[in-house]
Amino acid sequence: MSNDTNLIYKDNLKERRKKNISKTILMIVLVFIALLQLFPLVWAFSYSIKTSGDLFGPELLSFPKNPQWVNYKTAFVDGKILKYLSNTLSIIIPSVIFGTILPFSLAYATTRMEWKLKPLVWTVVIAGLTVPIHTTLLPNFIWFNKIGLLDSHLGLIICYIAFSMSFNSIIFSGLLSGIPKSMEESAFLEGAPYRVILPSIIAPMAVTGFSTVAIQTFLNHWNEFIMANTYLSTESKRTLPFSLILFDGQYSSNYAVQFACMVLVALPPLILYFAFSSKIMTGVTAGAVKG
Amino acid sequence: MQSQFKDKKVIATLVLPGIIIMLIAIAAPIIISLGLSFVKWTGFGKMKPIGFDNYLRIAKDPIFWKSISNVFILIFVTVFFQNTIAFILAMYLSNIGKKLSNIFRTIYFIPATLSLVVVTKLWVNIFNPSYGLLNKILAQIGLESLQHAWLGNTSTALGSVIWIIIWQGFGWALLFYYSGIVTVPDELREAAKVDGANKFTLYTRIIIPYIMPVIQAIIIIDVTSSLKQMEMIYLSTAGGPGDTTQFLALYLYQRAFKYSEYGYGNAISVIFVILAFTLTILIRKTFAKRLESL
Structure with missing residues (x-):
C-alpha cells in the first residue's frame, strides 16, 4: 500500500x-x-403488589416473594371502581359519539357548503381552541346551577362535547377539504338527499378521521378531572379519577392499595394507546399543526 | 355551483347543534364572567355592584402576580428547555432507523397517555420524604445530604412541580418534532448535501425553516398549556408551600371555590381569557412574519 x-x-x-x-x-x-x-x-x-409495610425498606426496586394480588381486589372494591367506571362510561360514550358526529357535520358544512355566516362560525370554532377550560368553571357552576345542569351527567356531557368541538372540527375539515366535490355532485344527479349522502358516501371517506378523533376524544375524557371535580358534587355520580382521590381520606395509610388503584386507572388508556398508537399520533399532529 | 351546496335547512341542521353546545358551555360563561366581574358576591344572598374594584384588586394582588410569574417561568422552561431537548432527540431518532426509533418513541410517549391524576399521585409518592423513590436513590448513592421533602420545601417545590409537568409533556413535544422532521422531503436533504451543507447547516437552513409551522404549533401548545396548568398542582402542592407553586388557573379556582369570592374569581377569569387570546395572537403574528420572510 x-x-x-x-x-x-x-x-x-x-x-x-x-x-x-x-x-x-x-x-x-x-x-x-x-x-x-x-x-x-x-x-x-x-x-x-407489596404490603404497605414493605414500602419503607431501603431497596429501590424489588418484587416480593408473595405478591399481594389481593391489593387489586381491595382497590377494586374500596376504590368503588365499578361504580365510578360505569359513571365514567355513561358520560364518555355519549360525549365521544356526539363529540365526533357534531364536529364532522360542522366541518362538512364549513368546508364544502356555501353560506354567508361561514367565516364567522369558523372563527368561533377556532377561538374555542384558545379558551382555557378553567375560565369557564366558575361561571358555568353558577349558571348550570340555575338551569339544573349542575351535578348532572348531562351538564358534564355538554361541556365535554363543547370542548372537543374545535379540535375535532379542525381535523375533519382538513380531511374533508381533500375529497373532490364530484363525489356529492354525482349523487345529487341521482337524486340522493343529504341525509343519505353524508353517512353513506362522505363519512366512509373520512373513516380514518373518525377513528383517530374518537380514540383521542375518549382518552381526553377518560383522563379529565377538573370539570368532573367541579360540577359533580354527589359522591355517587362521580367519575373514575375519584377512586384515587378516595384514598386520600379514609384509606390514606394503605399505600400499597393506592398503588394498585393507580395501576387499575392507568391501564385502560395504556392498552388503548398500544393498540392504536399510530392512529393517535398521526391524528394529533395533523390537527394541531393545522389549528 | 349546485343549489344543494347552499341548502339552508341542511346547513342549519349540520351547524347548529355543535354551535349551540359551544355557546352554552364556552361562550355563555365568558359573558357571565364579564358581567359578574363587576360585583361582590359569595354565591348566596345579594350581589353588590362595585364597579372596577375587582380589577383594581387584581392589579395589587401579590399572589395573582406570583401566579402569573410562575406561569411565565413554566412557559420559559417548556419553550426553551423542553423543546430543545425534544428537538435534538427527535433529530437523532429520525436517524437511527425506523425500528429502533419506533421503540423509543413508543416508550417516550407512555407518560403522556396516563391521566393527570395518576401521574400526580405517582410523583407525589416518588417525592415523598419517608418512602419516596427519589430520597431512596439519593441514599443509595451516598447523597443523603440532598434529601428533601421535595414538594413541601419552598426551595424545591416549584422545580419539582415543573419536573412533573415536563415528565408528562415531553412526549408530546418529541412526537411533534419527530413527525415534522420526517416529513421533510428527501430531495431537499439531497440538494443541500450536493451544495456542500454539513449536518449543522442542513438543520438550520433546511429542516428548521421547513418545519416552522410545527414549531409554531408546539410553542402555542406550550404557552396555552402552561397557562392552563392546574390539576397537577391542585393535587400535589395545592399552590403551597406559602403560594410558591401558585399558578393562575389554580389561584382562580381557589378564589372561586375555596373562598367563595365569586365576583373576584370571575374578574380573574376575564383577565385569564384575555391573556390566553393575546398570547396566542401574539405568537401567531410573530410566526406569520417569520414565515413570510423565508
Whole structure:
C-alpha cells in the first residue's frame, strides 16, 4: 500500500471510530431517558403488589416473594371502581359519539357548503381552541346551577362535547377539504338527499378521521378531572379519577392499595394507546399543526 | 355551483347543534364572567355592584402576580428547555432507523397517555420524604445530604412541580418534532448535501425553516398549556408551600371555590381569557412574519 492510501485509510478509521463513539453516547442518552420515563411506572407496579409495610425498606426496586394480588381486589372494591367506571362510561360514550358526529357535520358544512355566516362560525370554532377550560368553571357552576345542569351527567356531557368541538372540527375539515366535490355532485344527479349522502358516501371517506378523533376524544375524557371535580358534587355520580382521590381520606395509610388503584386507572388508556398508537399520533399532529 | 351546496335547512341542521353546545358551555360563561366581574358576591344572598374594584384588586394582588410569574417561568422552561431537548432527540431518532426509533418513541410517549391524576399521585409518592423513590436513590448513592421533602420545601417545590409537568409533556413535544422532521422531503436533504451543507447547516437552513409551522404549533401548545396548568398542582402542592407553586388557573379556582369570592374569581377569569387570546395572537403574528420572510 502506498503512503497516500494508507493515510486516507487511517483517516477513515479515525472518523469511523469517532462516529462509533458518538453513536454509543447517543444510545446511552436515549436509554437513560427511556428509563426515566419507564422506571417510575415499574416502581409503582412493584409497590402495588407489596404490603404497605414493605414500602419503607431501603431497596429501590424489588418484587416480593408473595405478591399481594389481593391489593387489586381491595382497590377494586374500596376504590368503588365499578361504580365510578360505569359513571365514567355513561358520560364518555355519549360525549365521544356526539363529540365526533357534531364536529364532522360542522366541518362538512364549513368546508364544502356555501353560506354567508361561514367565516364567522369558523372563527368561533377556532377561538374555542384558545379558551382555557378553567375560565369557564366558575361561571358555568353558577349558571348550570340555575338551569339544573349542575351535578348532572348531562351538564358534564355538554361541556365535554363543547370542548372537543374545535379540535375535532379542525381535523375533519382538513380531511374533508381533500375529497373532490364530484363525489356529492354525482349523487345529487341521482337524486340522493343529504341525509343519505353524508353517512353513506362522505363519512366512509373520512373513516380514518373518525377513528383517530374518537380514540383521542375518549382518552381526553377518560383522563379529565377538573370539570368532573367541579360540577359533580354527589359522591355517587362521580367519575373514575375519584377512586384515587378516595384514598386520600379514609384509606390514606394503605399505600400499597393506592398503588394498585393507580395501576387499575392507568391501564385502560395504556392498552388503548398500544393498540392504536399510530392512529393517535398521526391524528394529533395533523390537527394541531393545522389549528 | 349546485343549489344543494347552499341548502339552508341542511346547513342549519349540520351547524347548529355543535354551535349551540359551544355557546352554552364556552361562550355563555365568558359573558357571565364579564358581567359578574363587576360585583361582590359569595354565591348566596345579594350581589353588590362595585364597579372596577375587582380589577383594581387584581392589579395589587401579590399572589395573582406570583401566579402569573410562575406561569411565565413554566412557559420559559417548556419553550426553551423542553423543546430543545425534544428537538435534538427527535433529530437523532429520525436517524437511527425506523425500528429502533419506533421503540423509543413508543416508550417516550407512555407518560403522556396516563391521566393527570395518576401521574400526580405517582410523583407525589416518588417525592415523598419517608418512602419516596427519589430520597431512596439519593441514599443509595451516598447523597443523603440532598434529601428533601421535595414538594413541601419552598426551595424545591416549584422545580419539582415543573419536573412533573415536563415528565408528562415531553412526549408530546418529541412526537411533534419527530413527525415534522420526517416529513421533510428527501430531495431537499439531497440538494443541500450536493451544495456542500454539513449536518449543522442542513438543520438550520433546511429542516428548521421547513418545519416552522410545527414549531409554531408546539410553542402555542406550550404557552396555552402552561397557562392552563392546574390539576397537577391542585393535587400535589395545592399552590403551597406559602403560594410558591401558585399558578393562575389554580389561584382562580381557589378564589372561586375555596373562598367563595365569586365576583373576584370571575374578574380573574376575564383577565385569564384575555391573556390566553393575546398570547396566542401574539405568537401567531410573530410566526406569520417569520414565515413570510423565508
